[in-house]
Structure formats: C-alpha cells, structure tokens
Amino acid sequence: IHQPSLAAFRMLDNLVVLSKDVNSASPGKLVYYGPAYPEAIRFLGAEGSSSENWLVGPEEVLRGAASRPTREWVDAFEGSPTWQEFVKERARRVPWGKEQLSLPPQPLFLGLRQWWTLTQRLVTLLFRNLANTLVLVLQAPLIALLIVLVYRTQIPERITDASWPEAAPALAAVLFLTALAALWFGCSNSVRSIVGEWAIYRRERMVNLRLRAYLASKFTVLGLLAVFQCVVLLAVVYSGCRLHGPWWPLFGFVLLSAWLGMAFGLLLSALSRTTEVAISMVPLVVLPMIILGGTMQPIHKMTEPMQWTSLAAGSRWAFEGMIQLESERQPRFPTSAKLPPPAPALPPHMRPATPPAEIVPEPRDVADLYFPSADGRWSVRTCAGVLGGMILALVGAIALVLRSRDLR
Structure with a gap:
C-alpha cells in the first residue's frame, strides 16, 4: 500500500520500517518492527512519542522517520519494549535446526x-x-x-x-x-x-x-x-x-x-x-x-x-x-453479374446490323x-x-x- 488511509492502516497487524540516511553508502537499517496502529505512529511520529499528533494519519511514520538520523532511530528502537518483544524474544524462539529448513519451491x-x-x-x-x-x-x-x-x-x-x-x-x-x-x-x-x-x-x-x-x-x-x-x-x-x-x-x-x-x-x-x-x-x-x-x-x-x-x-x-x-x-x-446495370438501349439507327456474339465470362x-x-x-x-x-x-x-x- 503506497499511501494507505488511516482506516486501511488500522487493518494492518505489524509494520516493518527501514531507514537510510540521504547520500549514505550504508544499507537501510531496521528502525521499527511491531504493531502498526497506533504504536508505529506513536513511536515514529514527527512530533515525538509524547504527542497525541499520531492520530493524524499513517504519513506521520515516514515524516517522523526522516526527522532524525537513522542511527538515533536504531538506538531508540533497540531500547524500546517493542524491540524486546518483537525482535529479541522472537529470535530466541526461532528453531535453527537443519530439520526445520525446507527446500524452496521448484521453478515449475x-x-x-x-x-x-x-x-x-x-x-x-x-x-x-x-x-x-x-x-x-x-x-x-x-x-x-x-x-x-x-x-x-x-x-x-x-x-x-x-x-x-x-x-x-x-x-x-x-x-x-x-x-x-x-x-x-x-x-x-x-x-x-x-x-x-x-x-x-x-x-x-x-x-x-x-x-x-x-x-x-x-x-x-x-x-x-x-x-x-x-x-x-x-x-x-x-x-x-x-x-x-x-x-x-x-x-x-x-x-x-x-x-x-x-x-x-x-x-x-x-x-x-x-x-x-x-x-x-x-x-x-x-x-x-x-x-x-x-x-x-x-x-x-x-x-x-x-x-x-x-x-x-x-x-x-x-x-x-x-x-x-x-x-x-x-x-x-x-463476372457480368457484378457489373452495374446496362446503359439504355441505343436508338434503332445507331444499333449495329449484326449483334455481337454473346461472351460468356468465367x-x-x-x-x-x-x-x-x-x-x-x-x-x-x-x-x-x-x-x-x-x-x-x-x-x-x-x-x-x-x-x-x-x-x-
């Protein structure tokens, strides 16, 4: 969803936000992963987490993410309860044994x-x-x-x-x-x-x-x-x-x-x-x-x-x-059947003495x-x-x- 309305945004379960500083050669960093509404807007809101402006709309997520350097957002997120619950704790519960791995679907x-x-x-x-x-x-x-x-x-x-x-x-x-x-x-x-x-x-x-x-x-x-x-x-x-x-x-x-x-x-x-x-x-x-x-x-x-x-x-x-x-x-x-109707008959003095032989077309x-x-x-x-x-x-x-x- 490019520009979701607030009603559509509230239907989302979780949200992942990656941030990358302008003109930076570093790849994007995870600055938020957790419930979409209202926590994401409250956390990344342009007015700060203490403001009630997060009720305005989901565009505050991107507007707020651009208001601070990526490194600051990474540090803020890693110190939040949301990071503890949705990143750190979940990582501990993921099974890493080989028996859990599955082959990717075949191309066909x-x-x-x-x-x-x-x-x-x-x-x-x-x-x-x-x-x-x-x-x-x-x-x-x-x-x-x-x-x-x-x-x-x-x-x-x-x-x-x-x-x-x-x-x-x-x-x-x-x-x-x-x-x-x-x-x-x-x-x-x-x-x-x-x-x-x-x-x-x-x-x-x-x-x-x-x-x-x-x-x-x-x-x-x-x-x-x-x-x-x-x-x-x-x-x-x-x-x-x-x-x-x-x-x-x-x-x-x-x-x-x-x-x-x-x-x-x-x-x-x-x-x-x-x-x-x-x-x-x-x-x-x-x-x-x-x-x-x-x-x-x-x-x-x-x-x-x-x-x-x-x-x-x-x-x-x-x-x-x-x-x-x-x-x-x-x-x-x-062939003659497709020709237009014949012209009016000639006057008697203009008619040939011997009529031409009839031509039968193919x-x-x-x-x-x-x-x-x-x-x-x-x-x-x-x-x-x-x-x-x-x-x-x-x-x-x-x-x-x-x-x-x-x-x-």
Whole structure:
C-alpha cells in the first residue's frame, strides 16, 4: 500500500520500517518492527512519542522517520519494549535446526502456483467490478444484433444471379465487421489490464513474480472471456445473416482476431504509464485495421506500397480467410453479374446490323471481388498461420517491454 488511509492502516497487524540516511553508502537499517496502529505512529511520529499528533494519519511514520538520523532511530528502537518483544524474544524462539529448513519451491511448481493465484485474483476483480464486466459481456450480442439488422435484408437464403451483385458485398461486409468486432473486443478487454496495476506489479516483481506466470494469467482469463464473446458474436451473425461457411473454421478466425486484439491491448497497456494514455492509443491500432482490411478498398486496387503495408494488418488476414471459407459454400456466378446495370438501349439507327456474339465470362466466387484468384490468393491455412504468428510476436514484445521496465 503506497499511501494507505488511516482506516486501511488500522487493518494492518505489524509494520516493518527501514531507514537510510540521504547520500549514505550504508544499507537501510531496521528502525521499527511491531504493531502498526497506533504504536508505529506513536513511536515514529514527527512530533515525538509524547504527542497525541499520531492520530493524524499513517504519513506521520515516514515524516517522523526522516526527522532524525537513522542511527538515533536504531538506538531508540533497540531500547524500546517493542524491540524486546518483537525482535529479541522472537529470535530466541526461532528453531535453527537443519530439520526445520525446507527446500524452496521448484521453478515449475512455483510458476504454476503463481499462475493460479494471479488467475484467481483477476477473476475476483472481474466479479467485483460487475458494471465494467457486464459492459464487456454485453458488447458481443449488441454488436452482433446491429450487424444483423443492417445486412440481413441484403442477404437472401439462396443467392441467385439477380441478387448476387447486392448480396456479395453484403456478405463481405458482414464477415469483415465480425472479425473487426472480435479484434475490438480483445483490445478493449485488455488495454487497462497492466497499466492499471503498475504499482502492484512492480512490488511483486521485486520479490519473486515470474513474468511468464503473470502473462499466462492475463491470457487465460482474458482469452476465455474472448471465447465467450466470439461464440455469442458468431452465433448471432451466422444465423441472422444466413452464412453458409463451415462454422468451426469461421469461429477459429474470429477467435484469432480477438486474441490478436487482446495481445495488442496488452502491449499498449505495457507501453503506457497511465490508463488514459493506453485508451487513447487504441484508435492507432483499430483504425489502420479498418483502412487496410480490404473492404473499404480491395487489396489489389491499392498502390504497391500499401499492398505491402496491408500485410501487417491482422484484419486483412482474418477477412481473407473468412471470405474464402464462405465462398466455398456459396454458388459461383458469372463476372457480368457484378457489373452495374446496362446503359439504355441505343436508338434503332445507331444499333449495329449484326449483334455481337454473346461472351460468356468465367464463373467467379464472392472472394474474387476482394481477393481475385487470378492475382494469387493466400490459402486459408496461411491466413490462420499469419494471425497465429502475429499473436506470438506480440506476446514476445509484451514480455520484452515488461522486462525493460523492471526496477533495477
């Protein structure tokens, strides 16, 4: 506790106070160990032990400790009844036989125990902050319902030549928004997770907190929350927008998108010094995902530098994989079906004497509108692999940032 209130300070049992003189090369010395309230404030109070000013608050402990040299406090403490009871007498009762010594926990067991403790703590925090947790849980059904209400009428149960020009872009928009929503869920779930507990994290790291256990607890709890959100999101969108793609592969891409957003959120949280800074950086992640995702402007229509830049957008890989999965279950249509309505018929005197032969174009699928097969597509497995690789790279980056911010 950095600056405990008097009410919180009174809940403490014992208190250890170490003091070190300014510009002194000597290590800190024990100047008090004993009951926290009111004895510690009375003993170290800035006004002296005879004053009743110790009732003001626990800050008098540090203020009083700084009022005299460390050596004087050490001598005063060693001559006090508190030292006799809590230091000298206890030292006599401590067994020093070898049979009393125990081996330290093994690294693997210690890591698992820390992971389990941290996981329980994070779950407890989620349940205590019910208002925020309910907002996170309700995001998925609300966003999914909004997608369905906007696009359901444009996607018939069975797409025909006549409905294909309107249904194909609507299908693409539904798939892209589903992946983007999942990415947003993951990012919003995690962006406050590290920066909101910097003080606790630093103190625990100075003792024996393992970085892998800490990160594993974050990914366990937030990852399971993302699983729930993605199940609800895809279940509503899949049935409401009449998707036909294989459910589990589509769910895999939605979940990878959420985990990618979660990793981005944790990285932003690790890089930020305050919660406000972390939240303000979220648009720097989400907006490029929208612009470079491939729906606002298909990838093959971008300039070559931007095509290369789009390779770094996770939304592009999720969209490319999902639209190929959906295209496999949708009928193929002629290229002319996507063209705008023909111009009005020419006057009789301007029509050719012999009408041109009808050209039958090659059939194309829905994905061709955004990822033409003639230009070469990445396979579904490649898209999933790239998303997984991005997540692993971000996990490594988070670990490096946290390690670099450890107190030396």
